[in-house]
Amino acid sequence: MAKRDYYEVLGVSKTATLEEIKKSYRKKAIQFHPDKNPGDKEAEEKFKEAAEAYDVLSDSTKRQRYDQFGHAGVGGAASGGGFGGGMSMEDIFSQFGDIFGGHFGGFGGFGGFGGSRSGRRVNRGSDLRVKVKLNLKEIATGVEKKIKVKKYVSCSHCKGTGADGSNGYTTCSTCKGSGVVTRIANTILGQMQTQTTCPNCGGEGKIITKKCVECNGEGIIRDEEIITINIPAGVAEGMQLSMSGKGNAARHGGINGDLLILVEEEPHPELIRDENDLLYNLLLSVPQAILGDTVEVPTVEGKAKVKIEPGTQPGKVLRLRNKGLPSVNSYGTGDLLVNVSIYIPEAVSSEEEKVVKSWMTSENFQPKKTIKEKIFSKFRHMFD
Known part of the structure; x- marks a missing residue:
């Protein structure tokens, strides 16, 4: 199924500011939060979809690539899935929990799904x-x-935990596995509660007591x-x-x-790319340009035959529709533009010279004078 436009997912315009994007994402996340919609798979997918859209649009580099190339520029076509589809709920909570003040699962009275995970450092x-x-x-x-x-x-030995066996780690005694410590201080404004990353476990909620021999505890x-x-x-x-x-x-x-x-x-040996169009410089001989011909030109797929009309002038551009490159966003296909040039030999044989001179004396090969030139030649004596 085709992915929806990220701006449409969050309900914002393409000129939306970061604050507008964050505000809209917060609303969507609250609306489709798993704790508010238990067992609702459709709501869960929309929750992930909103997280995926926010991941791209909140990052200036990813947003620029998305605006230019669509889903293909941010992994939609390259990986067959995007941010939300490739990550678990826990990943999303840990990644974006900060926009809800540190406790993603605790906003709006929801705590079952994300509350126990929100403080742990991932x-x-x-x-x-x-x-x-x-x-x-x-x-x-x-x-x-x-x-x-x-x-x-x-x-593979420790399955990424860093601990040697299931008994190789223990729950942090300082934070009781939450990854954070809460302190309450009395101030002139009353009691103030602050929450910081647990200094004992670094926010992971557990302590490795026996390191894996393969990765030395790194996982x-x-x-x-x-x-x-x-x-x-x-x-x-x-x-x-x-x-x-x-x-x-x-x-x-x-x-x-x-x-x-x-x-x-x-680079292609014969074709030059100009966005979605391809350019080819076709070199004709003088007889071909004068008498016309059928020639072959290279394309991406192979060769294509092109009819050269008699009297074709140098600089003429022949357009082969849809023989260029497709748009990455499926907005059509470019053309192959064939630019005609005439090859003039630097030296000719005596026989060829006679033929060319006979052409030059022929009325059909005399360039036609413009009206201005005719008037000037008629009254030239007045300027001599």
Whole structure:
């Protein structure tokens, strides 16, 4: 099913400010919060959809890519899913809980789903950047690429926990597993409650008592992974796609980073790209331009025959409709523009010279004078 427009999801305009986006997301999250809609799968999906839209529109770089390339620019087409679809509810709570003052699950009286999780610190892996080279044919049709990436992956021995076995860690005694400590201070304004990250466990809610021998308690190891990337048709040089969760794994079973794919375009030996149009410089001989001909020109798919009309002038542009590249947002296909040039030989044989001179004396090959030139030649004696 096609993804909805992110601005439509949050109910904001494309010129909305960050504060307007945040305010709208807060309303949507409250409306579709799982604690308010227990067992409602549709509400849960809308909750994730709103989180995905906010993730993109609240980030200036992602928002710029989305405005320019649509879902393909932020992972919608590259990964087959976006932010909300690739993350759990806990991931969303930990990622965006701060816009509700630190306790995502506790707003509006809801506490069952997010309240116990809201304070715990969740590690996030770093993003990875790779470059992918594409030729014009791959850009025209879209392509699946398999790349080998060196990255941090979750330790299989401890399943990313960093602890050796199920008894390798214990609940933090300072925060009782919540990841935060609450302090109440008496001030002249009355009692003030503050909440900070637990200094004992660093906000994770647990303490490792026996480290994993494979990862030394980190929960991640260095390894290689083969990743399949689906490149949509119509991408361009410098465009950046993203795949959610395909970056470096995080310590202690946190949220994986993203894989950012930078598109590099290999030059075509004959065709030049101009946005979605393709340009080709066709070189005709003088006889071909004068008498007309049928010639072949290169296209992305192969060759196409083009009819040259008799008397074709240099500089004429022939347009082959829909022989260019598709738009990445499916807004149509560009054209192939064939620019006609005439080849003039630098040297000719004596026989060829005679033919050319006979042309020059022929009335049909004399350039027609303009009215201004005719008047000037008739009254030239007045200017001599």
